[in-house]
Amino acid sequence: MTDRSYSISQLASEFGITTRTIRFYEEKGLIHPRRQGQKRVYSAGDRVRIKLILRGKRIGMSLQESVEVIDLYDPAHNNRGQLHSLIRTVQDKRERLLRQKRDIEDMLAGLDEVQALCEQGLENAD
Amino acid sequence: MTDRSYSISQLASEFGITTRTIRFYEEKGLIHPRRQGQKRVYSAGDRVRIKLILRGKRIGMSLQESVEVIDLYDPAHNNRGQLHSLIRTVQDKRERLLRQKRDIEDMLAGLDEVQALCEQGLENAD
DNA sequence: ACCATAGTTTACGTTAACGTAAACGTAGGC
DNA sequence: GCCTACGTTTACGTTAACGTAAACTATGGT
Numbered sequence: 001m002t003d004r005s006y007s008i009s010q011l012a013s014e015f016g017i018t019t020r021t022i023r024f025y026e027e028k029g030l031i032h033p034r035r036q037g038q039k040r041v042y043s044a045g046d047r048v049r050i051k052l053i054l055r056g057k058r059i060g061m062s063l064q065e066s067v068e069v070i071d072l073y074d075p076a077h078n079n080r081g082q083l084h085s086l087i088r089t090v091q092d093k094r095e096r097l098l099r100q101k102r103d104i105e106d107m108l109a110g111l112d113e114v115q116a117l118c119e120q121g122l123e124n125a126d
Numbered sequence: 127m128t129d130r131s132y133s134i135s136q137l138a139s140e141f142g143i144t145t146r147t148i149r150f151y152e153e154k155g156l157i158h159p160r161r162q163g164q165k166r167v168y169s170a171g172d173r174v175r176i177k178l179i180l181r182g183k184r185i186g187m188s189l190q191e192s193v194e195v196i197d198l199y200d201p202a203h204n205n206r207g208q209l210h211s212l213i214r215t216v217q218d219k220r221e222r223l224l225r226q227k228r229d230i231e232d233m234l235a236g237l238d239e240v241q242a243l244c245e246q247g248l249e250n251a252d
Numbered sequence: 253a254c255c256a257t258a259g260t261t262t263a264c265g266t267t268a269a270c271g272t273a274a275a276c277g278t279a280g281g282c
Numbered sequence: 283g284c285c286t287a288c289g290t291t292t293a294c295g296t297t298a299a300c301g302t303a304a305a306c307t308a309t310g311g312t
Contacts, residue, residue, distance in 0.1 A: 009258070019259085024300060038307080039259060055229050060186020062298075069233065072240050083251070087244050090237050097237075101230050103181050104223050107195065111216050111223075114198050118213045125209070135288070145289085150270060164277080165289060188268075 002044040008033075011042055015054060025053065030067050059100060069093060128170040134159075137168055141180060151179065156193050185226060195219060 012019045025031050026040075031049050033040040049070060056066030071077045072090065138145045151157050152166075157175050159166040168176075175196060182192030197203045198216065 007258080018301080020302085021300065023260090028299090037259095038261095055233070058186070059226050059229050059233075060184070064298095069236075073236060083244050083247050087241060090241050090244070094234060094237050097230050097234050100185050101227060101234075103185050104227050104230070107181070107185070108220060108223050108227075110195075110199060111220050115213060115216050118209050118216070121209050133288085144271080146272085147270065149290090154269090164291095190268095 004044055006042040006047055008040050008042070011047060011050060015050060017054070022050065025050065025063070028063060030063060059097075130170055132168040132173055134166050134168070137173060137176060141176060143180070148176065151176065151189070154189060156189060185223075 006014075008019045008022055012022055022031075023040075026033065030053060031042075031046050033042045033046050035041065052070050053063060053066045056069065057063075061069070068089075072086070072093075132140075134145045134148055138148055148157075149166075152159065156179060157168075157172050159168045159172050161167065178196050179189060179192045182195060183189075187195070198212070198219075
């Protein structure tokens with residue numbers, strides 16, 4: 001199906017990051033591309049992982065936190081018997097995200113006020 | 127009105143940070159407490175600034191970015207004549223925040239799925 | 253044969269945001 | 283008079299997340 005593969009520079013330019021960054025992520029164990037000779041070849045899954053890592057970064061997660069979340073989706077990491085602790089982990093993540101969401105909404109509300117004042121200032125200037 | 131004042135350790139314990147952190151913020155010009163002798167005395171305004179800085183941090187802003195946003199609220203920095211560029215700045219901040227909000231909502235949706243799978247797993251185990 | 257392009261490894265450099273420690277001042281309590 | 287708590291300055295250390303540079307390999311084109 002989605003068995004496309006990508007070179008390192010393809011992904012770098014797609015995501016607006018450097019190849020150094022992608023190799024760094026591998027060095028840190030965040031991704032595991034396969035090799036053709038000595039060249040790295042990235043699968044669709046590798047690509048998604050990078051995408052999710054960058055999403056995490058945008059909302060202020062560390063790389064480690066991002067992969068923690070990503071690996072929640074990964075059935076391989078979800079050994080049964082730890083379902084309860086996994087649910088607690090999910091709950092923790094959710095609470096933090098909800099707080100971040102509130103923070104963002106508060107900040108947006110503040111910006112609304114500022115903008116209103118600006119536009120008022122412009123009217124007066126006319 | 128809110129002319130209370132605070133010691134450095136009061137604010138540190140209230141916000142769960144160290145005094146070192148607060149002095150560091152001053153060193154970087156983020157806050158400007160007044161002095162009594164050589165001791166720092168923080169006003170209600172100083173306290174709010176710290177609170178807003180920490181809010182920024184929670185959503186992944188750098189300290190510099192946080193004060194940028196905070197200073198948007200500050201009329202002292204809003205010299206008229208730059209209203210247009212200020213509005214553009216506000217718009218930029220808003221777009222980024224909206225994207226972060228989408229990222230968070232996506233991640234929350236992902237967590238919902240994981241949790242559903244977990245609970246399903248628990249039912250089967252009963 | 254030669255060059256440009258894309259890839260590789262190895263290693264040192266850099267920035268932000270503090271932590272940690274030393275060495276000292278000062279005010280209150282016993 | 284001494285200890286304790288709280289404050290100060292100065293300075294070096296630390297971690298994360300890459301940047302930058304050097305030196306090399308592999309390959310397709312002319």
